[in-house]
Amino acid sequence: MGGQPSIQGDVYSFGVLILEMFTGKRPTNELFGGNVTLxxxxxxxxxERVLDIADESILHMGLRVGFVSADEVR
Known part of the structure; x- marks a missing residue:
């Protein structure tokens, strides 16, 4: 808001977007507060626990397009 646009800001925003898509959670989720952020x-x-935080729809979508399942990865 009112700051100068920068490549660093764009990269940060893109990273947050990727995390939102992967986890299915928004940075404003009630899970996050205090020292816990997305x-x-x-x-x-x-x-070790990356599949525990992955959005279930991503794992199911992977099965439809022929990627390995979560069980095969573990």
Whole structure:
């Protein structure tokens, strides 16, 4: 708001968008508050628990287009 647009701001916004799409959660979700953010939530699951935070629709979509299932990854 009122600041100068920058490449860094665009990259940050794109990263947030990717995290929203992957987790199915918005940065304003009630899960986040205090020290917990969308970024820290995602980072805490990497790499061992990444499928635990993935949006279920992504996993099901992968099955429809021929990607490996979550069970095959584990």
């Amino acid at each position: 970024h820290s939530y995602t980072k805490s699951a990497l790499p």
